[in-house]
Amino acid sequence: xxxxxxxxxxxxxxxEHARQERCAMCDGENRHAAEFCWHCxxxxxxxxxxxxxxxxxxxxxxxxxxxVGKTVYLGMLTDILSRQRGSLQILARGAYSVSLQQxxxxxxxxxxxxxSTPSEPDGWNWVHCEVSKSSRKRPQQFVMPDIGGxxxxxxxxxxxxxxxxxxxxxxxxxAMMLVxxxxxxxxxxxQDFLAMKTVxxxxxLDGRRKKGWPARPMAIVFxxxxxxxxxxENVEEFARSHTPGLWRICQERLGRHRFFAASVVGAxxxxxxxxETVSIPLRIEPRGVEAPFAWLxxxxx
Amino acid sequence: xxxxxxxxxxxxxxLSAPAATDNVRAVDPFQQILxxxxxxxxxxxxxxETLEDSQIEQARRAFGTMSSLVPAGDVLLQAWQCGxxxxxxxxxxxxxxxxxxxxxxxRHVVTNEQYWFFLEAGGYLQESLWNQAAWQRVNExxxxxxxxxxxxxxxxxxxxxxAQHPVVGISWFEADAYAHWAGKRLPTDAEWVKAASWPVExxxxxxxxxxxxxxxxxxxxxxxxxxxxxxxxxxxxxxPDGSSIGGxxxxxxxxxxxxxxxxxxxxxxxxxxxxxxxxILRGGAFDTYFDNQATCQFQSADAPxxxxxxxxxxxxTGMCDVAxxxxxxRLEDAGSLCAxxxxxxxxx
Numbered sequence: 001x002x003x004x005x006x007x008x009x010x011x012x013x014x015x016e017h018a019r020q021e022r023c024a025m026c027d028g029e030n031r032h033a034a035e036f037c038w039h040c041x042x043x044x045x046x047x048x049x050x051x052x053x054x055x056x057x058x059x060x061x062x063x064x065x066x067x068v069g070k071t072v073y074l075g076m077l078t079d080i081l082s083r084q085r086g087s088l089q090i091l092a093r094g095a096y097s098v099s100l101q102q103x104x105x106x107x108x109x110x111x112x113x114x115x116s117t118p119s120e121p122d123g124w125n126w127v128h129c130e131v132s133k134s135s136r137k138r139p140q141q142f143v144m145p146d147i148g149g150x151x152x153x154x155x156x157x158x159x160x161x162x163x164x165x166x167x168x169x170x171x172x173x174x175a176m177m178l179v180x181x182x183x184x185x186x187x188x189x190x191q192d193f194l195a196m197k198t199v200x201x202x203x204x205l206d207g208r209r210k211k212g213w214p215a216r217p218m219a220i221v222f223x224x225x226x227x228x229x230x231x232x233e234n235v236e237e238f239a240r241s242h243t244p245g246l247w248r249i250c251q252e253r254l255g256r257h258r259f260f261a262a263s264v265v266g267a268x269x270x271x272x273x274x275x276e277t278v279s280i281p282l283r284i285e286p287r288g289v290e291a292p293f294a295w296l297x298x299x300x301x
Numbered sequence: 302x303x304x305x306x307x308x309x310x311x312x313x314x315x316l317s318a319p320a321a322t323d324n325v326r327a328v329d330p331f332q333q334i335l336x337x338x339x340x341x342x343x344x345x346x347x348x349x350e351t352l353e354d355s356q357i358e359q360a361r362r363a364f365g366t367m368s369s370l371v372p373a374g375d376v377l378l379q380a381w382q383c384g385x386x387x388x389x390x391x392x393x394x395x396x397x398x399x400x401x402x403x404x405x406x407x408r409h410v411v412t413n414e415q416y417w418f419f420l421e422a423g424g425y426l427q428e429s430l431w432n433q434a435a436w437q438r439v440n441e442x443x444x445x446x447x448x449x450x451x452x453x454x455x456x457x458x459x460x461x462x463x464a465q466h467p468v469v470g471i472s473w474f475e476a477d478a479y480a481h482w483a484g485k486r487l488p489t490d491a492e493w494v495k496a497a498s499w500p501v502e503x504x505x506x507x508x509x510x511x512x513x514x515x516x517x518x519x520x521x522x523x524x525x526x527x528x529x530x531x532x533x534x535x536x537x538x539x540x541p542d543g544s545s546i547g548g549x550x551x552x553x554x555x556x557x558x559x560x561x562x563x564x565x566x567x568x569x570x571x572x573x574x575x576x577x578x579x580x581i582l583r584g585g586a587f588d589t590y591f592d593n594q595a596t597c598q599f600q601s602a603d604a605p606x607x608x609x610x611x612x613x614x615x616x617x618t619g620m621c622d623v624a625x626x627x628x629x630x631r632l633e634d635a636g637s638l639c640a641x642x643x644x645x646x647x648x649x
């Protein structure tokens with residue numbers, strides 16, 4: 001893009017304007033001072049490492065269909081890990097990384113669910129954080145965007161239809177796939193099919209046995225597990241019985257995967273408002289939220 | 302059946318007065334009922350006439366240790382609160398004033414050990430104790446080994462070391478049946494809030510209520526909540542500094558408590574309707590994340606058949622069910638308590 005006369009002529013301004021930053025997500029070039037990537041709308045700051053060795057951040061895919069609970073899960077995960085004094089802690093990088101946590105927690109404290117994430121990347125919340133482990137001296141950087149469920153589903157159904165998502169997922173070194181326990185308990189097979197498609201999509205994205213998705217860790221998280229005590233008691237058995245297709249494809253295609261049960265809401269109630277049924281969280285009681293992420297961090301070393 | 306014996310640090314007030322666990326099979330029926338923690342049953346007007354003076358005194362002492370008097374008075378209940386309903390421009394958050402008669406509320410929630418007495422006495426086999434709707438499904442109330450009992454128990458018994466922890470994993474119907482067996486009932490929603498927030502009427506007639514039983518500021522040292530970092534239930538005698546003015550322990554934190562009241566969404570136009578039956582829960586639990594969801598006023602709920610890892614209960618006794626107590630109180634107040642109603646609403 002050509003701009004005329006919009007910058008004062010001083011050395012600092014010229015240097016800033018001339019310096020290019022490569023987007024961590026799509027590799028597109030941007031001005032150093034830009035907040036969001038001109039090409040894919042991801043935060044340009046994701047490309048700025050914090051340590052002197054300029055270690056690239058680890059990109060984690062948090063995926064699932066619309067309404068599975070990605071925003072609530074990510075918001076609660078970051079809130080728990082940024083508040084606790086345990087062996088695993090995170091520290092947000094940049095104000096934009098706190099936004100997801102802030103929005104989710106504010107809504108849940110009011111007994112509401114946060115609004116659904118838009119399809120466009122400039123509407124996503126990006127979690128860019130430093131992860132500290134008690135067993136490790138140097139913190140690691142992680143990036144976990146809250147990808148819009150509709151857009152993700154479109155890309156999985158029609159590969160290459162959403163280039164920004166494909167570009168990001170192709171760079172990820174680990175993934176968390178979320179599956180809706182409440183929908184499974186209702187007897188619907190839709191979640192099983194969608195999860196099978198996700199595994200197929202990832203393996204097609206990079207199917208190399210030693211470096212591709214067959215070798216990368218994938219945590220499969222059954223969200224809303226407050227709907228099923230059986231899921232918490234034996235998640236492997238729950239996966240085998242409720243998502244037989246997913247279970248089989250994981251055994252055959254993924255070398256490093258594990259099932260987890262998690263819930264943020266203790267219970268919810270269906271409220272009929274003007275003929276439309278809305279689920280209202282009755283109380284917030286996180287269960288099993290940290291375990292999938294802790295497992296991934298452990299696997300990534 | 303293998304069971305753990307009571308340890309020295311266990312508070313006798315949460316058991317029956319003698320607290321002699323191994324005497325549960327005592328030959329004397331009077332002593333057996335005392336050991337089981339059912340002294341309220343002995344003090345019923347119909348029963349007390351058959352007892353000797355020394356037995357009455359013994360039962361009263363045990364009952365006084367277990368229960369706390371909640372005086373009659375008004376209480377403000379801030380019921381359903383839901384921001385998603387703002388879109389229809391009708392606030393469902395209504396602070397309603399209720400009158401609550403005097404009652405006795407258990408100082409502690411029911412423990413695993415107390416509940417075991419109920420199980421051992423054949424509580425799951427006595428149809429008269431159960432709600433008719435639940436009786437048809439009583440076979441579903443089993444533990445991990447398929448035996449009758451709370452969800453988390455194994456082979457009809459609780460984990461070693463958990464005798465003084467609250468019983469959890471019980472449905473509303475199981476809590477209700479236990480209360481009947483013990484000669485008590487579940488408290489109503491208004492009674493629970495009255496006991497916890499201890500309202501005081503100011504000169505202008507306004508009620509001043511506490512946000513927490515100990516005051517108005519959240520304190521992780523006074524209740525077992527997420528911020529306490531225990532991640533599990535605590536013995537019912539823990540956190541003594543969090544007691545209410547009346548000396549009722551752990552009204553906030555440790556486990557949610559079933560009340561006898563059904564959740565209702567007040568809405569004059571009928572444009573908002575709750576689908577299904579939910580019983581009101583109060584108090585918050587060890588895994589309640591937000592402090593504002595573990596206050597005296599915060600109202601949660603769950604389906605009456607739900608058996609959760611963090612829901613327990615405590616019992617209440619109406620004044621009219623305790624011989625001699627009703628005379629000391631206004632009989633009309635006691636009348637509403639006997640029926641177990643929400644209470645009389647004063648203003649809307």
